[in-house]
Amino acid sequence: MSATNKSIQEKTNELAKMVSWFDSDEFELEAALDKFKQAEKLAFEIEKDLTSLKNEIKIVKKKFSSGE
Amino acid sequence: MEKSTPQPIFSVSDFIAVVNQTFEYAYPTVEVEGEVSSFKINQEKFVFFDIKDKSGSIGCFMTVWQLRVPIEDGMKVIVTASPKLTQWGKFSLTVKAVRPSGEGSLKKSFEILKAKLESEGLFALDRKRQLPRFPERVAVISSTQAAGYADFIKILNDRWGGINVEVAQVQVQGAGAPDQIIKAIEYFNQLEPIPEVMVIIRGGGSADDLSAFNDEPLVRAIAGSRVPTLVGVGHETDESLADLAADVRAATPSNAAQILVPDRNEIIRSVNSQVGLLLPRINSLIDQQKQSVDSILQSVIEKIEIAFDDKKTVVLNLKNILAQLDPNRVLARGYALLRGKMNVGSMIEIETYKVILEAEVKNVSNK
16 A cells, blocks of 8 residues: 555656656657657556545554553 | 440551541542642742632642643643542642633633743744645544534545545543543554654534643644644634644644645646647647748748849840840931942942832942
8 A cells, every 4th residue: 555655646746747748948849749649648657546445443552541 | 234335446547547547448530620830840849829719728639740731820721630638637639630710710721731832833834834735645543423523534535545544532621631642643653654744633513622722741742743633623723732733733623634635636637627628729730830931921022022123124124225235226217328339329228127228329428
């Protein structure tokens, strides 16, 4: 779960980088369509990951009352 | 006559011991409410004060380490204590815990401790740490029976996923609550690796219910935690010292969940919106490039047209010059063209605009 969650952060960072490429000096019209397709695929993956992830909730067994 | 049972004769010490045994049996622990007077601390270790009401007064004794909230003369308190008869025959209460009672005393105690901890820098803004944007390991300290905990978990699950949440089940009100919360803080702080965030939550309640979160050792434990802390206690209008010592303060348990994790639906909307704007942007860039090419092409065409016009003008001028040199134009104006030798008796040819004549030279003279 954690690994997948971390990859969401990586994926959102990667997407942000791709989007900023369109406004950068490195922008080339010839490469734009390919970049767009990659960004679209990444957005789809992020949505899929976010929708499917569940939290794992565990109650600690240790007791915290006095003397324990 | 019936013989009466002889009354036991105690030594003083035995009698004191018997009285104390009776107290222990009848009132092992009592809670007594009254107003503090003659409060003093001896040798920085022992605390003495009286609690009184309109018609009575009892002496109280405790150690300074048991005094977890500031008290002073005139403050209304509830003491949790054991009654005792001292070896000098003085009745007193051996106090295990003391807490302010009533709104005025709670507020007064709160303000005294707040000022003290503030002066030590426990609430300073430069001590506050940022929480991770996408936490993966979260510790929660709360009562799992409380409504505030249920709200927190519901909102957490609605907003985000993939988190390992470890929950320490503790009391969140009453005399035992601060120590239980401190133990839970210590537990999470000794884990390796430590959780990324520690969330301490409790729903709304009376000022007395929430007073556990104004306990001095608890506030110090929160301020000293290695794990960054997020505290959400009570309602929006409630302020506790635990809130002030936390790295991040949430108004309520629900608000703590909102602060802890981003909303997955907002992220999805944002991601789709970012990508959705790219295609129109590409089209706009294509249009810009097209306009630029059109503009260059138009400029080239204009230059060719200008060059063509220039050449056309040159040709026209040459044509005019050429036309001026045409002999027929001279003949048309009445001149004639002579061919042949200009000697007397020679035959010459005279060409006019319309005819050609043959003639004999009769005379030649200089002009």
